[in-house]
Amino acid sequence: xxxxxxxxxxxxxxxxxxxxxxxxxxxxxxxxxxxxxxxxxxxxxxxxxxxxxxxxxxxxxxxxxxxxxxxxxxxxxxxxxxxxxxxxxxxxxxxxxxxxxxxxxxxxxxxxxxxxxxxxxxxxxxxxxxxxxxxxxxxxxxxxxxxxxxxxxxxxxxxxxxxxxxxxxxxxxxxxxxxxxxxxxxxxxxxxxxxxxxxxxxxxxxxxxxxxxxxxxxxxxxxxxxxxxxxxxxxxxxxxxxxxxxxxxxxxxxxxxxxxxxxxxxxxxxxxxxxxxxxxxxxxxxxxxxxxxxxxxxxxxxxxxxxxxxxxxxxxxxxxxxxxxxxxxxxxxxxxxxxxxxxxxxxxxxxxxxxxxxxxxxxxxxxxxxxxxxxxxxxxxxxxxxxxxxxxxxxxxxxxxxxxxxxxxxxxxxxxxxxxxxxxxxxxxxxxxxxxxxxxxxxxxxxxxxxxxxxxxxxxxxxx
Amino acid sequence: xxxxxxxxxxxxxxxxxxxxxxxxxxxxxxxxxxxxxxxxxxxxxxxxxxxxxxxxxxxxxxxxxxxxxxxxxxxxxxxxxxxxxxxxxxxxxxxxxxxxxxxxxxxxxxxxxxxxxxxxxxxxxxxxxxxxxxxxxxxxxxxxxxxxxxxxxxxxxxxxxxxxxxxxxxxxxxxxxxxxxxxxxxxxxxxxxxxxxxxxxxxxxxxxxxxxxxxxxxxxxxxxxxxxxxxxxxxxxxxxxxxxxxxxxxxxxxxxxxxxxxxxxxxxxxxxxxxxxxxxxxxxxxxxxxxxxxxxxxxxxxxxxxxxxxxxxxxxxxxxxxxxxxxxxxxxxxxxxxxxxxxxxxxxxxxxxxxxxxxxxxxxxxxxxxxxxxxxxxxxxxxxxxxxxxxxxxxxxxxxxxxxxxxxxxxxxx
Numbered sequence: 001x002x003x004x005x006x007x008x009x010x011x012x013x014x015x016x017x018x019x020x021x022x023x024x025x026x027x028x029x030x031x032x033x034x035x036x037x038x039x040x041x042x043x044x045x046x047x048x049x050x051x052x053x054x055x056x057x058x059x060x061x062x063x064x065x066x067x068x069x070x071x072x073x074x075x076x077x078x079x080x081x082x083x084x085x086x087x088x089x090x091x092x093x094x095x096x097x098x099x100x101x102x103x104x105x106x107x108x109x110x111x112x113x114x115x116x117x118x119x120x121x122x123x124x125x126x127x128x129x130x131x132x133x134x135x136x137x138x139x140x141x142x143x144x145x146x147x148x149x150x151x152x153x154x155x156x157x158x159x160x161x162x163x164x165x166x167x168x169x170x171x172x173x174x175x176x177x178x179x180x181x182x183x184x185x186x187x188x189x190x191x192x193x194x195x196x197x198x199x200x201x202x203x204x205x206x207x208x209x210x211x212x213x214x215x216x217x218x219x220x221x222x223x224x225x226x227x228x229x230x231x232x233x234x235x236x237x238x239x240x241x242x243x244x245x246x247x248x249x250x251x252x253x254x255x256x257x258x259x260x261x262x263x264x265x266x267x268x269x270x271x272x273x274x275x276x277x278x279x280x281x282x283x284x285x286x287x288x289x290x291x292x293x294x295x296x297x298x299x300x301x302x303x304x305x306x307x308x309x310x311x312x313x314x315x316x317x318x319x320x321x322x323x324x325x326x327x328x329x330x331x332x333x334x335x336x337x338x339x340x341x342x343x344x345x346x347x348x349x350x351x352x353x354x355x356x357x358x359x360x361x362x363x364x365x366x367x368x369x370x371x372x373x374x375x376x377x378x379x380x381x382x383x384x385x386x387x388x389x390x391x392x393x394x395x396x397x398x399x400x401x402x403x404x405x406x407x408x409x410x411x412x413x414x415x416x417x418x419x420x421x422x423x424x425x426x427x428x429x430x431x432x433x434x435x436x437x438x439x440x441x442x443x444x445x446x447x448x449x450x451x452x453x454x455x456x457x458x459x460x461x462x463x464x
Numbered sequence: 465x466x467x468x469x470x471x472x473x474x475x476x477x478x479x480x481x482x483x484x485x486x487x488x489x490x491x492x493x494x495x496x497x498x499x500x501x502x503x504x505x506x507x508x509x510x511x512x513x514x515x516x517x518x519x520x521x522x523x524x525x526x527x528x529x530x531x532x533x534x535x536x537x538x539x540x541x542x543x544x545x546x547x548x549x550x551x552x553x554x555x556x557x558x559x560x561x562x563x564x565x566x567x568x569x570x571x572x573x574x575x576x577x578x579x580x581x582x583x584x585x586x587x588x589x590x591x592x593x594x595x596x597x598x599x600x601x602x603x604x605x606x607x608x609x610x611x612x613x614x615x616x617x618x619x620x621x622x623x624x625x626x627x628x629x630x631x632x633x634x635x636x637x638x639x640x641x642x643x644x645x646x647x648x649x650x651x652x653x654x655x656x657x658x659x660x661x662x663x664x665x666x667x668x669x670x671x672x673x674x675x676x677x678x679x680x681x682x683x684x685x686x687x688x689x690x691x692x693x694x695x696x697x698x699x700x701x702x703x704x705x706x707x708x709x710x711x712x713x714x715x716x717x718x719x720x721x722x723x724x725x726x727x728x729x730x731x732x733x734x735x736x737x738x739x740x741x742x743x744x745x746x747x748x749x750x751x752x753x754x755x756x757x758x759x760x761x762x763x764x765x766x767x768x769x770x771x772x773x774x775x776x777x778x779x780x781x782x783x784x785x786x787x788x789x790x791x792x793x794x795x796x797x798x799x800x801x802x803x804x805x806x807x808x809x810x811x812x813x814x815x816x817x818x819x820x821x822x823x824x825x826x827x828x829x830x831x832x833x834x835x836x837x838x839x840x841x842x843x844x845x846x847x848x849x850x851x852x853x854x855x856x857x858x859x860x861x862x863x864x865x866x867x868x869x870x871x872x873x874x875x876x877x878x
Contacts, residue, residue, distance in 0.1 A: 234589075238721045282596055284680060290592045306729065308714070311589045313597065390551075393568035397549045401501050402718070404551070404564075422685065423599060436718070438587040441502075443602055444609035447616055456685050458599060459610060461617040463641060 008032040009368065010360070011190055011199040013178060013213055014206035015039075016047035017349045018338050020158040021073075022205050023165035023172075025353035029361070030368025033170040034199070035162075036192055038177030038209075040421030040455045042162050043155055043428060045207045047345070049230065049283065049315025051259050051269060052154040054088070055347040058113035058121055058146050059095075059251055065355065066325045067116055070344055073351030077157065080350075084160040085378035086153060087386055089264050093149030093246035094129065096140050096300075102250040103141045109250070110144055121146045135242040135301050149246055153264050154346055155428035156379045161349070163418050167375045174421050175455060181217045183333055188217075201334030201360060207318045208280050210326070210339035223326040223339055227280050228255075228319040230272025232312065233293045236436050237384075239268040239307035247300060254323075256343060258293065260300050265403070265431060266384030267310060270297040272317075283314040310436045317342045327356065331363030380409055382431050399449070400442045402435020410446070414453050422456040470495040470545070471778060473561055473574035475552045475719065478507020479760040480751025481580035482535045483521070483767035484774075489542040491775035496544050497572070499563060501551040505539065506532025507582060509760050511608035514636045520761040529612065531760065555579070555723040559746045576746055576774050579734075580767065581719055583752040585630070586712035588681070593625075593709075595681030595690075600706035604634040607708055611641045619706030623690050624648045624670075625678065627655040628711035628851045630757075632664055639668060646704045649692060650674045654826065656711065656851035681707060711851070713756035720753065730802030731755060737791055737807040738817060740770035748774060755804045755820050758853060769817070792867050799823055799874030803856075810864040818855040821872065826850045829876040836868020846874070 008031075012022050015037035026033045037044070054074055060067035081088065097103040106123055113121035124143045130136060132145075166172060176192040181202070183189075188199045206213040214221040240262050249257035255274040263269050270293045290312055297304045320326050320340035325348075329336040336359060338352050345352075381388060389395050389406045396407035413420060413429040420426040423433075423446075432446060433439040439446070447458040471493045474481045477500030488496045504510065509517055512528025519525055522534060540546060547565070554562040561572040585603040600619050602610075610616045620643055624634050627650040638645050648665050653675040655662050665672050675695030682689045689703050715733035725734040726743035733753040740748045750770045751763040758766075791809035796802050804820040821831070827846045833856070834840050841861060846854055856872065863870070 238718075281684075284596045285592075285594055287592055287594050290594075308732075309590050309592065312592065390564055391569055393566065395566055397503065397566050398501065398551055398564070401551065436587075437584050437716075438589055440584045440587065440603045440605050441609075443606040444614045444616065444618075447610065447618070448614045456599070459616050459618040461620075463611065463615045463617050 006032070007187065007198045007200070008034050009199070010201045010203055011036060011188065011197065012203045012205060014045075014204070015042040015162065015172060016045050016205065016207050017043065017158040017345050018207070018341055018352055019205040020162040020165070021349035021353040022203055022338070022356060023170045024161040025350070025357045026203075027165040027168035027170045028371050028374045029357055030370050032368065033165060034197060035165075035170060035172045036176045036178060036190070037172065037174050040174050041425035042172070042418070043158055044424070046315050046317050047158060047207075048155070048424065048428065049232065049313050050154055050346050051232070051261060051271065052151055052263055052346065053093070053246060053259070053261060054150045054152045055344055056118045056146055056148045057116050058118040059109060059256070060116060060344070061324065062112065062115050064324060065327055066344060066348065069325070069348040069351030069355055071117070071351065072354055073348045076350040076354070077152070080376070083376035085381055086157050086160060087264055087381060087383035089151040089262065089383065089385060091149070091151055091244055091246050091262060092145060092147040093248050094124070094133070094143040094145050095248045095250055096129065096136070096143045097250055098140060105250050106142055106144050113144070113146065118146060118148070120148065133243060133245055135303050137300055137302055151246065151262060151264050152346070153382055156382060157346070158349065159418065159429065160379050163416075164374060164376065166418055167377075168371060172418065178213060178216060183217075188334065201336065203356065204335070204337040204339060207341070208316050210318055210337065211320075214337060214339070217335060218330070218333070222328065223320045223322070225280070225340070226319050226321055227277050228317045228342060229275040229277055229283060229314055230317055231285050231289045231293065231314040232269055232271030233290055233297070233309055234263070234311040235268040235270070235297070235304065236308040236310045237266045239304055240266055242301050242303050243268060258296050260297055264383045265434070268304070268307070270294070272315070280316060283316045285312045285314050308436065311434065311438065325352070327352070329359050329363070331359070334363075336360055380412060380430075399445055400432040400435065402437050402441075403431035405430050405432040407449075410449055414450065420454060422454055423450070423458050426450060426454065467560070467571040467573040469573040470497045471574065472496050472576045472578060472774060473572055474498045474578045474580060475555070476500065476507070476580035476582060476751070477502070477505035477536070477546070477548070478580060478582050478751060478763065479509060479535060480582070480763035480767035481507075481578070482539045483764040484578055484580065484750060484771040485539050485544040486542045487768045487771035488775055489544055491772065493775050493778060497574070498539065498544050498546050499550040499552050500546070500548045503548055505536035505546065505548065508605060511605055511612055512633060513608070513612045513640060514633065517760055521764050528760070535764075552719060553722070555719065556744050556747055575778060576748065578748045578750060578770065578774065579720060579753065580749070580751040581716040581753050583713040583715050583756040585709060586714055588707070588709050590714070591709065591712065593678050593681065595678070596684060598681065598683040598687045599685055600683070600687040601681060602706070602708060604630050604637070604708055604710040607634060608637050611637060617641060617643065619643065619687070621646050621704050622706035622708050623702055623704045624708045624710055626650065626710035626712065627657060627662070627672065627674070629657045629661070631710040632657065632661055634708050634710045635665055635668065635670060645670045646702050648672045649676045649678065651677055652825070652850060653695065654850065656849060658849050658852065713752065715753040715756055717753055720749070723747070728802065728806050730796050730800075731804060735806045736804065737809045738805045739773045739809065740766070741809070755802070755853065792863060793869045794819065795869055795871045797871045797873030799827070799876065800872060803872050808863060818857045819872065821854040821856055823848070823850070823854065823874055827854060827874055829874055831856055831872060831874055833870060833872050835866065835870055
């Protein structure tokens with residue numbers, strides 16, 4: 001493993017889904033890598049709050065880097081997923097039209113899908129839509145069906161990327177925000193709270209801070225992050241029976257709009273909102289928007305009027321002043337940027353990593369040797385429709401009853417090569433306290449089970 | 465492999481499930497199994513290190529913990545088969561249960577099933593409370609598990625949201641562990657438990673703010689403050705290091721849902737008749753899942769009452785056909801949140817207890833019971849605090865004359 005202070009090929013700034021995929025790609029290609037993450041764990045920014053869909057790119061701008069990265073990311077996910085035991089839920093998606101004007105736009109969406117190579121997309125009439133989804137509001141008019149849009153586990157996937165990178169020698173430095181940076185004409189010298197390191201190149205995947213990191217490195221930034229808040233509501237598992245297919249709205253020029261979808265964990269999810277704001281550090285939920293999302297879900301599927309809410313959350317998506325991805329580089333300075341990944345990052349991450357690594361490799365004459373057969377390992381399955389740990393004997397009892405998380409799973413996560421840094425990280429790795437009671441039953445037990453093992457403890461004090 | 469068989473399988477080891485188990489054994493039912501998903505018996509009271517518990521059951525005042533231990537000990541002594549760390553993941557039809565334990569998954573067969581899975585407090589998410597999501601936000605039961613079970617102090621200066629009996633329990637729990645609540649906040653315009661009880665926070669110097677809305681929870685990674693809009697419309701920020709969401713109980717009905725029992729929109733729990741029988745004639749339901757929420761003593765008495773009926777039904781004839789009489793519906797009308805039971809079986813055994821009713825908000829006025837033709841059968845005047853349950857007696861009424869739906873409504877005092 002790379003030791004602190006060693007000269008490394010690439011320092012990756014930010015351990016969101018893009019940073020994790022980047023660490024994996026660079027490591028697989030034989031580069032020495034350090035990942036700097038300011039939070040206590042991976043996936044602590046926008047990557048912890050998405051809609052968990054693997055998109056085909058049917059509605060992406062034709063010919064764009066985004067489309068190319070989404071499609072190569074999708075393909076690579078499907079290639080590697082079995083070796084990491086990463087689940088999929090094959091639901092397909094429907095872009096549903098609810099009035100004349102939306103219905104009128106479906107043919108052009110179909111044309112775009114076909115142009116983007118999504119050859120199995122097709123239009124459904126009202127009767128076909130309702131036959132497929134009987135619980136939909138009866139005012140639905142028609143839909144574009146995109147069969148290969150599927151649901152994945154949004155946290156186990158990037159964790160697998162990061163763990164493979166780590167197994168290949170990449171080093172993850174948490175609570176390590178970049179303090180200053182200097183390029184000496186040959187090497188970068190990066191100052192972090194845990195020391196200074198030297199690198200031949202820097203990869204900026206800092207998400208919501210992508211422009212500030214670029215400014216710190218280069219003195220100026222060629223893009224500007226305009227945070228876009230997305231709020232979500234998660235309905236109880238009992239609600240999931242009302243919908244199978246991912247329900248997408250007809251997109252507007254600015255956003256993909258509010259999605260109603262199952263999650264791989266057995267819930268139903270509605271969101272996100274798209275709220276432009278200046279604030280970068282405070283993804284708060286707000287009452288009018290939560291009410292709006294619930295009303296929207298009930299409008300689409302009336303039976304949800306009786307559904308209980310399990311969780312609400314918000315994320316800040318790193319949109320920029322332009323709609324497209326902000327992927328650029330200064331090869332002479334060894335600087336590479338994957339910025340403005342405002343949406344679709346979960347799908348595109350593996351593709352973005354491949355794309356940026358391609359740019360990086362072009363700029364270099366020599367490099368490490370590619371791993372022909374990088375190590376793989378199965379991640380614990382958290383998907384509701386596949387066998388879970390509690391179904392296998394010897395699990396030491398169930399700790400979280402809502403999500404059926406066992407003591408053995410908690411221990412495995414805490415003892416893994418890339419253990420959680422905080423409670424959120426443990427929740428994303430195991431599902432503990434993510435269910436309908438939100439820790440009513442298990443929070444205190446979890447505080448004891450994680451004692452001394454999270455850099456941010458659940459409850460620091462022991463009763464004297 | 466043939467399924468293990470029991471006369472009665474009880475799901476949930478709180479006061480209702482334990483008392484039913486003890487009573488079934490006392491009445492001579494041979495094989496009674498109690499499945500508890502946690503590691504220990506006792507239910508919610510085992511989290512309560514304070515009195516008063518046990519007056520009705522043991523004739524003395526105990527802490528919740530002592531009460532839970534005593535009830536669990538009585539179940540063991542009575543010969544109940546206790547299966548802790550066993551999660552019932554599915555029930556019925558025909559008395560089949562799917563059960564998960566550290567040893568694996570197995571199928572159990574029981575002549576009758578009794579579900580007593582209780583209730584939990586509404587979470588911050590369910591209440592759609594705005595703000596960020598730091599550490600230090602929890603329900604009363606989680607706080608009590610921290611201090612009583614795990615010996616941990618999760619915060620020192622929390623704000624308590626809610627003003628039900630359990631909110632006062634939260635204050636007592638805090639004060640016995642050197643935690644000093646900053647305030648008690650109630651979104652409604654009056655406290656939800658009996659007003660006289662609120663001498664307690666006053667004596668302890670905890671301000672009670674009614675009609676106050678939580679505008680935002682702040683802090684990262686832990687709670688640092690909460691922003692409120694007070695009853696007079698002014699905004700204020702309270703510095704605090706935690707929030708306790710107390711009360712607003714919700715039935716723990718996941719198993720009932722998974723088992724496709726008919727649910728009541730008012731309680732959120734299964735529809736039952738006066739004997740506690742659900743829409744599946746082999747499955748009975750007792751405790752706080754059917755009426756969120758009553759005291760441990762109430763649930764204990766209810767468990768005992770339903771157990772007597774089950775024992776009688778099993779004794780009448782081994783494998784007797786359960787009572788499938790359709791019965792008469794009781795509908796919660798204007799002003800009422802719920803009426804329990806939701807159904808009366810007129811030919812059934814046992815007496816009809818008083819209806820258990822909760823109003824939407826405080827109940828001040830007259831309760832009116834009428835039949836399908838609108839004829840008023842009985843009225844009763846009421847004056848109670850918002851979260852206080854109301855009893856409406858049916859004694860002396862001949863309800864077997866027809867099968868039309870009964871309706872109970874609240875006519876507010878002008």
